[in-house]
Amino acid sequence: DAKTTQPTSMDCAEGRAANLPCNHSTISGNEYVYWYRQIHSQGPQYIIHGLKNNETNEMASLIITEDRKSSTLILPHATLRDTAVYYCIVQQTGANSKLTFGKGITLSVRP
């Protein structure tokens, strides 16, 4: 079973920030938080990951709470091409690196 819970869906206006929440209250100390997204008919695309510090890359920012029980993925300026299913996953690294996907959150970006 997935160790994360996410809302089923959300929407945001094009050009605005999209804040996607994720709860992972049973996360272990050696588990990372990963975010992927899947656009229809394509394979999941890696977005960002983190352990306990906030992270930023060219696609998004990841904010992890101090107790690590929840996180937020931020797309700073959403575009129509960001419409996708977003998956938040907690994962061990190395030899136990299988990804357990939940249902994800469907983000709809409206014009």
Added chain:
Amino acid sequence: KAGVTQTPRYLIKTRGQQVTLSCSPISGHRSVSWYQQTPGQGLQFLFEYFSETQRNKGNFPGRFSGRQFSNSRSEMNVSTLELGDSALYLCASSPGSGEQPQHFGDGTRLSIL
């Protein structure tokens, strides 16, 4: 750098047949994982190969098997196909150690008639 390549993209088979799917990982990646995606069950982990050895296995019947070659390319085989095997089969590669993420191909869409 080329991404993960899966062939073929689409495949149609009939019940009882067998099928082999192929995955070429990103250059330098030693781990290849396979996933099945269906509308009902979502994305489910099948197995992972690292340095030609199966390192992890999901909860699928023995009809699903795989292998990895010395160049890290991987194949997945499904024997005695059932209607329920219709799915998108995804391959992902990673270095296999540390926290580096898995990167996915666009999958093989398998339809069973």
